[in-house]
Amino acid sequence: MASPTLISDTVEWKDLKGHAEEIKTTHLRDLMGDVERCKSMIVEHDGVLLDYSRQCASRVTLEKLLKLAEVAQLKDKINMMCSGEHINSTEDRPVLHIALRAAKDSVICTDGRNVVPDVWNVLEKIGDFAKRVRNGSWVGETGKPLKDVVSVGIGGSFLGPLFVHTALQTDPEAAESAKDRQLRFLANVDPVDVARSIVGLNPETTLVVVVSKTFTTAETMLNARTLRKWISDSLGPQAVAKHMVAVSTNLTLVEKFGIDPSNAFAFWDWVGGRYSVCSAVGVLPLSLQYGFSIVKKFLDGARSIDKHFYSTSLDKNIPVLLGLLSVWNVSFLGFPARAILPYSQALEKFAPHIQQVSMESNGKGVSIDGTALPYEAGEIDFGEPGTNGQHSFYQLIHQGRVIPCDFIGVVKSQQPIYLEGEIVSNHDELMSNFFAQPDALAYGKSPDQLQLENVAYHLIPHKTFSGNRPSVCLLLPSLSAYNIGQLLAIYEHRIAVEGFVWGINSFDQWGVELGKSLASQVRKQLHLSRTSAKPVEGFNFSTTTLLSRYLQGDAGIPSDGSTTLLPRI
Numbered sequence: 001m002a003s004p005t006l007i008s009d010t011v012e013w014k015d016l017k018g019h020a021e022e023i024k025t026t027h028l029r030d031l032m033g034d035v036e037r038c039k040s041m042i043v044e045h046d047g048v049l050l051d052y053s054r055q056c057a058s059r060v061t062l063e064k065l066l067k068l069a070e071v072a073q074l075k076d077k078i079n080m081m082c083s084g085e086h087i088n089s090t091e092d093r094p095v096l097h098i099a100l101r102a103a104k105d106s107v108i109c110t111d112g113r114n115v116v117p118d119v120w121n122v123l124e125k126i127g128d129f130a131k132r133v134r135n136g137s138w139v140g141e142t143g144k145p146l147k148d149v150v151s152v153g154i155g156g157s158f159l160g161p162l163f164v165h166t167a168l169q170t171d172p173e174a175a176e177s178a179k180d181r182q183l184r185f186l187a188n189v190d191p192v193d194v195a196r197s198i199v200g201l202n203p204e205t206t207l208v209v210v211v212s213k214t215f216t217t218a219e220t221m222l223n224a225r226t227l228r229k230w231i232s233d234s235l236g237p238q239a240v241a242k243h244m245v246a247v248s249t250n251l252t253l254v255e256k257f258g259i260d261p262s263n264a265f266a267f268w269d270w271v272g273g274r275y276s277v278c279s280a281v282g283v284l285p286l287s288l289q290y291g292f293s294i295v296k297k298f299l300d301g302a303r304s305i306d307k308h309f310y311s312t313s314l315d316k317n318i319p320v321l322l323g324l325l326s327v328w329n330v331s332f333l334g335f336p337a338r339a340i341l342p343y344s345q346a347l348e349k350f351a352p353h354i355q356q357v358s359m360e361s362n363g364k365g366v367s368i369d370g371t372a373l374p375y376e377a378g379e380i381d382f383g384e385p386g387t388n389g390q391h392s393f394y395q396l397i398h399q400g401r402v403i404p405c406d407f408i409g410v411v412k413s414q415q416p417i418y419l420e421g422e423i424v425s426n427h428d429e430l431m432s433n434f435f436a437q438p439d440a441l442a443y444g445k446s447p448d449q450l451q452l453e454n455v456a457y458h459l460i461p462h463k464t465f466s467g468n469r470p471s472v473c474l475l476l477p478s479l480s481a482y483n484i485g486q487l488l489a490i491y492e493h494r495i496a497v498e499g500f501v502w503g504i505n506s507f508d509q510w511g512v513e514l515g516k517s518l519a520s521q522v523r524k525q526l527h528l529s530r531t532s533a534k535p536v537e538g539f540n541f542s543t544t545t546l547l548s549r550y551l552q553g554d555a556g557i558p559s560d561g562s563t564t565l566l567p568r569i
């Protein structure tokens with residue numbers, strides 16, 4: 001149900017534009033002084049606490065944003081998504097990643113079919129397969145158990161599983177069940193990544209999982225062929241059946257590639273690549289590493305947020321509030337970026353994953369009906385765990401550009417350390433920074449304060465912090481599999497909310513196609529030049545110069561002409 005007009009044409013949008021000018025005259029340090037306001041800006045669900053009191057927003061702002069949500073038909077759009085309507089209109093597809101973590105007895109229909117039994121069939125197949133690999137009843141060609149897994153995939157078939165794997169690695173329960181096993185990822189087509197992914201691995205004890213929604217992605221298919229050769233060179237071509245499995249929506253191409261279709265784990269075109277970590281894309285490699293029961297907890301956590309998202313009123317709804325505040329920051333206050341700052345090293349791959357979910361979803365130039373947007377949509381997302389980021393790019397955030405920040409903290413560390421003689425534990429030290437940074441950004445430091453501290457006159461401008469820099473704080477009880485699932489779903493839904501309000505299609509990604517088709521022209525040229533010395537033609541002056549220089553050099557083939565796949569690193 002696309003709104004007939006652009007959201008920017010509505011009275012509610014224009015009202016917020018005017019209101020933004022008023023808010024700009026109020027400093028956050030004054031807003032923070034209003035305790036009732038701050039109280040109203042803390043919401044909680046199932047152990048997750050969101051504090052958005054450090055947004056450059058008053059209670060009136062919130063009322064106005066909720067009115068904007070109403071005119072954007074946000075609630076209807078959420079309902080349409082959850083009830084399987086084809087809201088991805090340019091691809092004529094439903095958007096049902098919530099079904100991937102639905103309870104077994106729930107009913108989620110699209111096109112007249114309840115998809116939950118399909119989801120659970122695959123989940124149970126994964127559970128069974130992972131159990132057999134892990135307990136050694138599924139063995140490799142030489143009869144040895146498969147203790148190492150290389151997951152080959154890129155984009156949505158890589159970033160989500162990598163984030164969850166990196167986070168689970170430090171959870172004691174998950175780590176215990178991953179003992180003596182390795183999970184590696186191969187995403188980049190760069191031969192260096194290939195070498196890195198298999199260095200030290202023995203094909204006899206390795207299982208390769210090829211993960212690709214389309215099973216056509218050039219990089220993944222070349223990497224899959226490369227690892228197929230690695231296996232068959234060492235163990236014979238018949239070994240592929242035992243050492244390679246696949247995750248895809250395209251089971252015909254899986255079979256054509258030479259993987260037994262009974263060793264393929266399906267998902268469906270109603271799962272967007274960047275929303276696929278809860279499908280076999282993430283569940284298979286993660287279950288092989290940690291066991292299905294742990295991965296199930298991750299799905300349960302995501303489900304808790306799904307329920308909250310579609311059943312809680314908008315003013316108490318964590319993803320909705322976060323989404324509306326993002327729209328506020330981007331479209332009304334003019335802050336185009338967002339820093340994702342988890343105070344947890346285990347979340348080091350969270351920002352890279354959210355970069356794809358957010359920027360591929362909302363980096364659009366037209367509304368859902370194809371009208372050019374007269375406003376910018378999408379955010380520039382980046383981030384690093386704290387405190388590392390503090391020693392890197394926080395300078396710009398404190399005194400340079402205004403970048404709304406997401407501070408993500410964890411109450412209980414998975415790996416507590418306390419050194420005798422220190423005043424606080426390591427985790428308290430980390431969290432001291434988590435609590436201090438948002439206030440430093442919000443309050444800043446004035447020249448008057450600096451004068452009172454007897455700071456030299458000429459240094460006062462350099463040491464002044466303007467403050468008034470917005471952030472939100474998300475506090476999770478711990479980083480269990482369940483909490484990781486919650487965090488994922490909060491961001492997935494937040495990003496959908498932004499897109500719903502901006503009136504765009506957050507579920508297609510046509511912007512990645514052009515580069516792919518130009519690469520295929522270059523690929524053809526490289527092939528012809530290498531095999532028949534065909535001169536470079538059909539490109540502009542710049543590309544011709546660069547390509548010619550490239551072709552004069554290394555052909556990318558080992559100098560002894562060998563095609564060995566033994567890693568050189």
Ligand SMILES: O=P(O)(O)OC[C@H]1O[C@H](O)[C@H](O)[C@@H](O)[C@@H]1O
Binds near residue numbers: 154157212
């Ligand atoms: O899973 P695949 O079909 O191999 O796709 C992998 C990735 O490739 C594309 O370029 C898309 O932009 C991504 O959304 C997708 O996740």
